[in-house]
Amino acid sequence: MSSTYDEASTNSGEQPRPPTNAIIFTQNTTRNPISWNSALRQVNPNEVLHSVHLALHRALDPCTNGCGDACSWAVLNTPSSSAKPVELKELQTSASSSDEKLRTLVIPRPSELTYPPLGPKDTPEISVKLRFYGPHELVDRKAHVDEALKYVEQATGFKEINRFxxxxDGVRWAGGDEVCAQGQEEVDYLLKSGVWEHMSENPALKTIGVSDFSPLHLKTLLDNIPKDSRPRQPKVNQLNFERDLPEELVTLAKEGGVELQSHADNRVPYEGIEGLLKEFADRLPxxxxxxxxxxxxxxxxxxxxVLKxxxxxxxxxxxxxxxxxLSLSFRD
Incomplete structure (x- = not known):
């Protein structure tokens, strides 16, 4: 394993500039299961945080087999969210501090990402869930969609997504009329910002859908996207629901051709990710x-x-x- 700054930073004779952003990959979760002991579960039963913790240990812990430099990370000049994303392996390094460039800390180093082991007769299907965090005013969410899909391809080799x-973060309906309208502004943003239309026009996304939408959220989306229109209608709504689904939602989904699925995904607290970075601060730039x-x-x-x-x-x-x-930015 190895750590590096981009060539321009290291060859210019100047002090390497610190990162502005970070991308963290956690791979092989099914082949490297998390140890769910009872004590750990009581402290933090969050699958994403456990996966990130495990990935950081793998990338940054000292080797015990004489492999030399143990830290696997890279700081690369990457396009800003307003520019077209490119594959990490194709990134061009530059000493320029152009506004079109971010300095992205990538963990582990891109060359050490591995594709899943699939046999020649396997017929795999890939499902992706992308959840946005934080306010939208200062970011380009359409560019984030493209960026996330490029990183999925980098990690898995898949260009086409069966279910996207x-x-x-503000839309997490789990039943009850009292929270049915919570997060409605996020649904309005999805439509008015052009993010949904942008997803719909991507032929690599075979089926598109939403997560944790209440009956009101789903109705808003369906009412604003006519059937057989150019922006495609959602075909899936995943819910973290432990009770019987309300009849209103079941009827609405049936009429709109939306499949209701269950999930048990956790919310990812920024404090948890921040705490993990602090734990490894002596091994990261x-x-x-x-x-x-x-x-x-x-x-x-x-x-x-955060993408799963x-x-x-x-x-x-x-x-x-x-x-x-995971994609994050460092505050100044």
């Missing part, structure tokens, strides 16, 4: 602002999006692989 779902803001008791990062991918061998009923990809 979108969600928001974090910006000085990270420690300074934490010392003041202020947030040091902004979580932008699952590769299913449907003919055998097996999950071949599962992983998470």
């Amino acid at each position: 779902l979108i969600g928001f 974090l910006p000085a602002s990270f420690a300074q803001l934490r010392a003041k008791g202020e947030p040091a990062i902004d979580l932008l999006w 991918y699952t590769i299913l061998l449907k003919d055998r009923g097996l999950v071949a692989d599962k992983g998470f990809i």
Whole structure:
């Protein structure tokens, strides 16, 4: 394993510039199961945080077999969210501090990402759920969709996605009329910002859907997207629901041709990710602002999006692989 800054930073003779953003890949979750002991579960039963913790240990822990440099990370110049995303392996390095460039800390190093082991006769299907975090005013969510899909391809080799779902941290309906309208502004944003239309026009996304939409949320989406229109209607609504689904939602989904599915995905608290980065701060090139803001008791990062991918061998009923990809920015 190895760690590196981009060539321009290391060859210019200048002090390497700290990262502005970070991308963290967690791979092989099904092949490297998390140890769910009771004590750990009581402290933090969050699958994403456990997966990130495990990925950081794998990338950053000292080797015990004489492999030399143990840290697997890279700081690369990457396009800003307003520019067209490119594959990590194709990134061009530049000493310029252009506004079109971000300095992205990638963990592990891109060259050490591995595709899932699939046989020649396997017929895999890949499902992806992308959940946005934080306010939308200062970011380009359409660019985030493209960026996330490119990272999925980098991690899995898949360009086509069988099922692509979108969600928001502010939209987590779990039943009860009292919260039916909570997060309605996020649904309005999905329509008015052009994000839904952008997803619909991507031929690589075979089926598109949403996550944790209440009857009101789903009705808003269906009412604003006529059947057989150019923006496709949602075909899936995933819900974290422990009770019987309300009849209103069942009827609405049936009439709209929406499949209702269950999930048990966790919300990802930025404090948890921030705490994990602090744990490995001596092995990562974090910006000085990270420690300074934490010392003041202020947030040091902004979580932008979290993506979960699952590769299913449907003919055998097996999950071949599962992983998470996280995108965050460091505060100044």
